[in-house]
Every structure is written in C-alpha cells, then in structure tokens.
Amino acid sequence: MLTTSDILGADTLVFDLEDAVSLQEKDAARTLVREAMSFLTFTDSEVTVRINPTDSPYWKEDLSVMVPAKPQGIVIPKATEASVKLVEEEVVRLEKLHHIEKKLFFILIVESALGLFDLKSTLQASRRIEGLILGGEDFTSDMGVKRTADSHELLFARYQIATAAKAYGIEAIDTPYTDIEDMEGLQEDTRFSKSIGFTGRLAINPRQVEPIHEVFSPTALEIEEAQNILLEAEEAKKRGLGVFSYKGKMVDLPVIKRAEKTMASARKWGLVR
Numbered sequence: 001m002l003t004t005s006d007i008l009g010a011d012t013l014v015f016d017l018e019d020a021v022s023l024q025e026k027d028a029a030r031t032l033v034r035e036a037m038s039f040l041t042f043t044d045s046e047v048t049v050r051i052n053p054t055d056s057p058y059w060k061e062d063l064s065v066m067v068p069a070k071p072q073g074i075v076i077p078k079a080t081e082a083s084v085k086l087v088e089e090e091v092v093r094l095e096k097l098h099h100i101e102k103k104l105f106f107i108l109i110v111e112s113a114l115g116l117f118d119l120k121s122t123l124q125a126s127r128r129i130e131g132l133i134l135g136g137e138d139f140t141s142d143m144g145v146k147r148t149a150d151s152h153e154l155l156f157a158r159y160q161i162a163t164a165a166k167a168y169g170i171e172a173i174d175t176p177y178t179d180i181e182d183m184e185g186l187q188e189d190t191r192f193s194k195s196i197g198f199t200g201r202l203a204i205n206p207r208q209v210e211p212i213h214e215v216f217s218p219t220a221l222e223i224e225e226a227q228n229i230l231l232e233a234e235e236a237k238k239r240g241l242g243v244f245s246y247k248g249k250m251v252d253l254p255v256i257k258r259a260e261k262t263m264a265s266a267r268k269w270g271l272v273r
C-alpha cells in the first residue's frame, strides 16, 4: 500500500500509525513508514502521518521517528485543546532539534462528544491547523449509538464540523464511507457532505478517490452558470445595479461571490483556465 500510494490520485495521503495498526504492530508500522518515506518520492500527493492519541503510550515515539522523516503534516486523532498543545510542543522541540525549517501543518480528527463541544478552544490551540476531520466511527462509539446507512446519527456533528472549519478558514473533511463496494452510496452521501460545506472526504480504499473527486469538482453546468452570472454581473455593474435577476432568481453580492468561488475551484481542478 505504501509503495503504490503516490499514484492513486489522492490530494493527501495519510499514513496511519493509529487505529488501522494493531497494538503489537505499532513499532513495526512506525519503522515501515519511516523507511518508505526515506526511499520513495512522493510527487502527486501531500504526505501526512496519523499519530496515536496523546493519552496512549505511542504518540511521542511516533513524533520522534516521523518528524525527521519530514512529512508535510501530522494528523492528530481524538483531538482536544490539550492534545493539540501537547503535540505542538513536541513538534516544535523536534523541529529545532533536527533543524527543520518548514513547519508541519496539523489536521485534527474530532471524534468524541466532548471534542465536538470544545471545538472552538481546540481550533484556537495552534496556528498550524489546516483541516478538520470528522471521525464518524469513534464518534458514534463514544455516543453509544449505532452507525446506520443514512447516517442520521452524524448529522449534528457534520454540520458542526463543516461550520467550525469555515469559521476558521480551514478544510472540512468528512468521515470515511466504510462500504467500499457501494460507489453510488458513496457519491450520494458525499454530495450531502459537499452541500453542507465539507471541502473533502477521507478515502479508505483507492476505488473511492475518483468518485469523491467527481463530487467535489464543480460540474460543467455549475461552471457555465457561474460564468454567466459573472458576465451578467459585469453588465449590471456598468449600469450601476447592485442587484439583478438571472433566470428569474435574485443575484446580489453573496451570489456573485459564490460564482467567483465556483470559478476559483474550477481553475484549481484544471477545468478552466
């Protein structure tokens, strides 16, 4: 999995030292990831490492082995204000020790009821935070509820995470879709994620990468609509109008800003120049 990971088309890779690794394999996994990072070159995807949580005996060793291997980011699971501060303190120490100039970024996984409640102070705990992930499996386990196909048990958490990420100008990344056979279900559920403000989603299997990208990239129709709105807005501006109608619907500044965001996203995806 490590050796082929760079060609899977993911924006960011997460090499996992946490819950996908059994307790007796923790040391071996750490060594394996370090070796992979020293021998392989990663050109198509950013590389991050998910360390173990700060209430486990593994996280310090994870950092002391991984920071010198220079991933671009660290994924902090079971994130709280206290755990983010602990990780940052240790990362700062290790970056100094190894004379590493480029600062690692953090992506947090929020996956407990308390974690969700304390989001604001957690997000204020470090300036390195670039993304927020909902960890749906741990979250429902902490809540003592079942994970269901329609995910109603995640609704409140999903809205909270998407809104908090937006408030702090960082990426909102949705929990993985765990049925790796159901591509239609993945896309339908991911369309919902996008509709409430998520900007990306974790993939647990290579087959999920393309369907997720398809949902998050703007459609041809969305691009055409945004282009038309921006053209009409130019015309309206010339006529001194702050508000006008497009296809019978009101267009004012927020709508124009949304069209600009769609075009920026389309450019980022390479869909327009």
Ligand SMILES: CC(=O)SCCNC(=O)CCNC(=O)[C@H](O)C(C)(C)COP(=O)(O)OP(=O)(O)OC[C@H]1O[C@@H](n2cnc3c(N)ncnc32)[C@H](O)[C@@H]1OP(=O)(O)O
Pocket: 001, 002, 005, 016, 019, 020, 137, 138, 176, 180, 203, 204, 205, 206, 207
């Ligand atoms: C709740 C949480 O914490 S989720 C996050 C932690 N969990 C994970 O990261 C799980 C990652 N995913 C996996 O381990 C696997 O995809 C499983 C167990 C879900 C399914 O495994 P499989 O049935 O073997 O998957 P599948 O048959 O689709 O694998 C096809 C190929 O993709 C590779 N592959 C599968 N998952 C991944 C992955 N996450 N990353 C990179 N490569 C992968 C397989 O090694 C296989 O490669 P090969 O053809 O060269 O042998």
Ligand SMILES: O=C([O-])CC(=O)C(=O)O
Pocket: 019, 077, 109, 111, 133, 134, 135, 136, 137, 138, 139, 175, 176, 202
């Ligand atoms: O990070 C992930 O892949 C998701 C996770 O931990 C969880 O759902 O508990």
Ligand SMILES: [Mg+2]
Pocket: 019, 077, 109, 111, 135, 137, 138
């Ligand atoms: Mg988890």
